Each structure stands twice: as C-alpha cells, then as structure tokens.
Amino acid sequence: MNAGLENGGGLTHIVNLLTEAKKQGENYELLTLAEGPVAEAAKKAGITTHILGANGRYDLASLKKLKNFINEGGYDIVHTHGARANLYLSLIAKKVKAKWCVTVHSDPFLDFEGRGFIGTIFTKLNLRALRKADCVFAVTQRFANLIVKKGQLNPKKVHVIYNGIFFHDDSEIPAKYEHTYFNIVNVARTEKVKGQELLLKALKKMDDPHVRLYIAGDGSKLEELKALTRQLDIAPQVTFNGFMTQKQLKNLYRRMNLAVLTSYSESFPLVLLEASDNQVPILSTDVGDIQMMIPDEEHGFVAKIGDVTSITAQLKKAVDMPEEKLEEIAIREKEYLSSNFSIKNQLHSIQAVYEEL
Template sequence: MKVLHINAGLEKGGGLFHIVNLLTEAKLEKRDFELLTLAEGPVSSAAVSKGIKTTVLKTKSRYDLTSLKKLIDYINDNNFDIVHTHGPRANLYLSLIHKKIKAKWVITVHSDPTKDFEGRGLVGFIFTQLNVHALRKADGILAITKNFANLLTQKLKLNPEKIHVIYNGIFFHTGAQIPAKYEHPYFNIINVARCEKIKGQDLLIKALKDLHDSHIRLHIAGDGSELENLKQLASDLNVANQVTFHGFVSHDELGSLYQKMDLAVLTSYSESFPLVLLEAADNLIPLLSTDVGDIKKMIPSPDYGFVSPIGDLEMIKEQILKASLMSASELREMAKKEKKYLEHNFSVREQLATVLDAYGEIENAK
C-alpha cells in the first residue's frame, strides 16, 4: 500500500508531531509512506530531519490554486493507493481534485471543524463551510477521539460508515533518556498550547489570582492571537510576576522546560487527544486537563491525574491547589503510574496499526 500524506506545511503544534511521528513509525516498519507539503515550513523541515521522503509543492500563496494540476499529476504519476490530508487547507485542495485522482482520499480530523476558524467573522464562516464540504467528499475520515466521531455524525450528519476512531500516540522514552529534574523553589505549572480563546489560558491566570499563593508559578509555552490579551490580564490581576510567557518554543526547548515543572495543565474548551499531555507524561510530569475529547481514556481515574469540567474555574483552582499540596514523592508516583499506563495504550506503533486497519477498510469499501 502506497500512501501520500499532505499538509499545508506551516503547522507548529500537535498536528506537526502527529504527522511526523506517524511517518517516522511507518519508516521504521518499512511502510511505503511519504509526505507532501504545500509550502516550505516546520512540517517539511521536521520530516526531512527524520529521513522521511518529503516533497514540497511550493505554492505561491496560502490559497494558490494554480498548483492543483501539479498535485494531480504527482498523485497519479506515483500511483498512490491512499492520499491522506491533514488540515483545512490540504483538505480544500483535495476536495477540488479528488475526482481526478485514482487514489482513495482520507482525512484526519485533528480538531473540532466547527471551531477551527471561530472568531474570524465572515472569512472564518467561509473557511468552515469549505472544510465541512471537504469532509463530506472524502472516502474516509479518521477522528482522533470518539467525541469527534460523534460530532461528525450527529452535528455535521456525516456518514458514520466512513468514520474511524484512532488515538494519537508518541514515542515514549526510557528512564535513562529522560533528563533529570532541576531543583526549583516554586510549584511550577506548564501550559503548552496556542494562545487562543479556545485554549482557556485566561482560566489559569484567574485561578492564580484567586489562589493567593505566590509559591505557584505558571509557564505558558505558545504564541497566538490572544498572547497580548493574556499578558494584559496577568497585569490587570496583579499576578504578572507569577506568569512567564515563553512564546513559541521548540521541542528541545520544551524538554528543558519540563525539567523544572511539577504539573502540566490544559484548560481547553475543545481538544482532540492532546499530544502535549502525552509528552508531559513521558517526561514524568503529572497531568491536569479539562474534560475535553476522550481525556478520560488518557486520565482514567484520580490515581492517574486530575480532570476538571470544561470552563469550571472553581474546580480548576481546587485541582491545582490539591496538586500543589501533594508531596514530591506522591506526585512522582502518580506520574510514573500514568506513564506506564499510557506507554501500554498510546504508543505510535499502536496508532499506526489502527491507521493501517482503517486504510484497509476504506480501500475495500464500495
């Protein structure tokens, strides 16, 4: 089975690692997978660094549709069996050419398609409609969580027979590969996410204000349209000295940050199956998340981490306080238990096996 994965190429977050990790595992298993990005960027750079066969289409602009003929020829001339798109822009391109290619077309839904362009007015509405149109046309859809699968069938009325649930995975590391933790004077919380309203970082800043505990420090690793607003909120609430905004950080830089963190937190209003929490767990950091996606498959009970209702500031405060009052040994044992569980259930190898099963079903579907 010959498979081409397509992405716009500008992704910097979980989508990048989903694609590159999956293709890296496919390479290790000698699967005939390759990558095409519409433009040079972080995705192609990361893939090339892993030795993944990568082609860049070199589109002239974000929506340069003059490249469609080149894309059709590349797919048909190389006799791909499956073309697998990631992200609205790649989905749009394939929606325009899918009748002219021989391969079956598969889309991975990494996030809630009804919220991807939230807050962007008329342009956001148009992009949302184009992306939903693409989902309707694809031969198969891989949903990162059961919740997303339900949303696609119930809200968007997509054919449930086309939808397959998969879960993200990562390459877990052995104890010797995990850098030792730094001694530090504070209880450090890290939030790794784009600074957008949907990520709910304002809840963390408000929680700091209400907890009145200068020992608790928040680190936000990510950039985005809400970054300046979040900085202003921290200043307005007089907790700016407790919040460090790191902006976008590389994977290596993030590894260094993890060496002095005590709790990894996501306060999102919507997520799929967040890789950032898997990676924090791999680094033996306890997890706190709002009840997004299928998070309870990742944190199955209070013995493994902390879960708060979405948008519930009081519960988020309560969970942070509870974690901050636990001893270092208690937190370490929680993190070890969580990592052992995740290693067994959410490795990239398991993810690829599930994707291959889905491909087989999609190829054989009438």
C-alpha cells in the same frame, strides 16, 4: 499531505507517524503545499518529503500540479491533515485515482471561530471536504459523534484512532532540576480555544505566591494574556516563553511539577502525552476523550470545561499534595499511557483501515 505551516501538535502527529512507518519499512511519503516547519521537521527525520510550491495560502492555480503529482506518482492513498489540505483535495477528488483519508485533529465547528464571515465559509468548505473523503479518522469518540451527527457524515466511513507518541525509557529522561517554587507549565498556542485566561484567573484565585506558571506558546491572544496578568496583578508569577522547540521543552519539563491544559476544546492532546513521557503529572479540563487519557484521580487531575472554580480546586489539590504522591501519579500515568497510546499502536490502527479501503 499537509499545508506545511503547522507548528504544534499536528506537526508532531504527522512526523511521528511517518517516522514510525519508516522504521517499519512502510512506503510512505510526505507532501506539503509550501515550505515550512512540517517539511523541515520531516526532512530532519529522514522522511521522503515533497513540496508542491503553492504561492500563498489559497493558490488554487496549483491544483493541476497537485492532481498530476498524485496520479503520476501512482499513490494508492492520500491522507490529508488540516483544513487547507482538505480543501485542495476536495476540489480535485474526482480527478485523482487514489483513495482519500482525512484526520480530524480538532473540532471542525470551532477551528475558524472568531473569524467572522470568512470563518463561516471555511467551516462549511471543510465540512464539505470531510463528506467527500473516502474515510475520516477522528482522534476522539466525541469528534466522531460530532461529525456524524452535526456534520452529517456517513458513520461507516468514520474511524476513531487515538493519538500516540514515542515513549522513552525512564533512563532516557534527563534528571529533574532542584527548584524553589511549585512550577506549572501550559504548552499551547495562545488562542481563545486553549483557555489560558481561565488558567490565569485560577492562579489569581489560588492566591499562592509559591506557585509559578510558564506558558509555552505563541498566537493571536499573547498580548491580551500578558495584559490580563498585569490586570490580575500576578505578572511576577507568570512567564511567557513563546514558541519552544521539543528540545527546549524537554529542558523546561526538568523543573516542572505539573503540566496543565485548560482548553475549551481538544482532541486527544499530544502535549499531555509528551509531559507524561517526561514524568510530569498532568491536569486537563474535561475535553475530547480526556477520560481515556486520565481514567481516574490516581492518574491525574480533571477539571470542568470553562469553570475557573473547578480548575482552581484541581490546581490546589495538586499543589497541596505531598511531593512523593505526585511523583507516584506521574509514574502510574506514564505506565498506563505508554501501554495504550504509543505511536506504533496508532500506525497499526490506521494501516488496518488503509488495507480495508
């Protein structure tokens, strides 16, 4: 169950999981509160999809409809993704027969940061929902520790399940385009938590006109970031691509030398798994459980969180590296990730908890 308006990693996570379940003949269905990108993507993937038809973001009048949908459908487990789905389920939890699981995709204390009093209220409501759930999946050990200690959740009901994706054989990946510059891609919503301003400042600090940056994402900070590129006098080096589909991203990866995330907070970022699948080496700030994804410098690049100097140093290291060595890192990283973080592994781990419940 999801609100249905998600357009990033959450959408990919849900649709991939349900696609793998369908492949394995498991009886899973999707419910979205409203029409939107999630239902559209799920239907395209052939997943049984229901739309509750909530009017507006917080249409609490639809709670009775939701309760009836779950009870009359005879569902054993309801698995919510996202704060709004969590809130809806928390308000009817005692009236539904199904067990309730939640996936915590991001830091619940930062999800509504910068939204003032309303943000504080939503944070409290989301944490209250997590405490009510029968089981909580945290996508990193750090998140698990955080919600147990700071969120005061019962540790017995918190399970760490790392994200996974469908990895492709190298023969399925389109050949790279020849290109003149050293191209860097950042696939992320343009929001404060994603730290793109750090990346722009690091690009300025590098002072290397041979480097080009592509920011693929949309969000509330987009215009501010464009203004910052002009202020830093690096506008000719930066392209803002806006939101891109998976097909568009695959094409963009064909001329990328490095994929970068400079976030202040992340879980286990799917976008880096996807970049690696497309044979692009990865660089990230030390967020979430990134050390599980990039175990050492033979597999990628890790910079300190919020530290422009550290980000600059890691970027420079990648840019100055011989092309063959960078390619070796990309190949090694994909082999490691595909062995450990496939969608199949993720689904099996989740199912084990469902059966236990």
